[in-house]
Amino acid sequence: MIWLLILQLIALIILISVSASLMARGTEELEKTFGKGIAGGLILGFINSLPETIIVLFAVLNGSYDIALGSALGGNILLFTLGIGFVSILYYAKYKSGTISLDKDINIEYNSFLMALVIFIVAIIYGRLNYYIAIFLLSPYVYYVYRRYKNYRSEIKIGGNTIRGLTYVLAGGLPLIFISKYFITTIIDVATIFKMSPILLAVLITPIAAELEENLTAIKLILDSPSSATTALMNFIGSKLENMTLLLSIIGLSQTISLRPSLLYLLLIVAVSVLTLGIIRDRNIKINEGLSLFGIYALSVAILLRFSA
Template identity: 40%
Template structure:
């Protein structure tokens, strides 16, 4: 059991957390001048997925496909359970009412249904390869064009572009610099402790990459009564990318058999369904939120047991 490796991995995660916070501040500045659909679904979604995207690319280059898979879908598991639950609970305590979705969030919901169906088909097929990659890329490209056509017009002169780009650049540079070390140390740590690299990536990657998304979401939730809706839209937008582009990248550069990582991808599939069911009527109360937060830990535990 190498505690030096674990210590280095912990230090890298902390540094990546600071980088993610920098990304969050940059995306919040951009959000000021964009509509909910564009900022939440595309801009916020893309930028908040940047850490996982880089982790996945580095893992693919290193041929650590199980780490790439865990990094790609880990965010879906945590944000559609613990993340949405956290926002719902925070909203309830701040505004003393259920969180009600507003604006054009239903577009994201439709595409989330489509990506969930795609994940189900991939689980049945049992592989990530070029056959799965092409449809996944097509779904995300279609989502981008559909969202742009449905965008709302809104003034953008409130954006401090220099401030936004500074925060985004700092965050991106740190993430690019440390991503290779993160992937390697995560893989080595998993082997040292005798656990699945895919499972560890499923748990650890969201800590390093999703922290800023939760912080940003909480800020939006506390800022005004519509912030909770935008926060959840950004969750959905970024996870649509994870379940299409990131899984597509793995399939594009490999023919990865899912047999050894089925518990992880099934957990992500279930999390997608939970997210859809929870948001079906556009409302989220304290009881549902608490249940979702508890459910996250249960799913991680069950995934670990079946991985072993």
């Protein structure tokens, strides 16, 4: 049984790697037509958020609002710590540069996410996610799409093959809707056989599994070109912006829920988000900052394990 699960896990990792490679290739092609922001932040961010979106929709329809909330925000801490940290290390190893210099264009993602974070903090203070908070949460994403479109209109286009780019992105992204589910289930089955605690599964194992494809896509982008580091970061922020705005809005528009039971986790998301925004504020990610994010992740997990036990 265990060997069958391990073989299944290996096969799924290979499939996810292939999907990530296709998505990265498609994104690079779409960049030529739409620019990094729309290609990385909007299109790739949307595709990467599809699994969470579907889970949230099904959870809301079934009245499982706690699951919906967890699915919407599950990867924020991991992606903004381990994800960005690993990107900085990979960049250093590949290009022998201790600093990732991000394009000025990433300010759109930065400002949009900052707006969303402020509204998210207001929701935490209020203690509930309801119809009115949901409407407010939609505004940063609407602003983001508007700014991206406006920026696209003013950019000089190189001219890429849009059909080819979309084909690659969809060919890699759509199967992830199904692959991700089985991958996470397999991870949980393997962990259960090894008698890992449910808390460890929820806090550590499941988020890593859920965000694997996004990290693999970032790896492929960076290995292809140093300038694609900006695209990778746009994807990280764009996908989590969508989760914090659109997905939370779906929940709030459907049902008023209390945020008090998840207060510790939500506060950690805020803390990690603030620290991450602080790091990328000057559009430079230094290797020591990337390494520090690993420590922040370890601390976050330790806090969750300590107070969730």
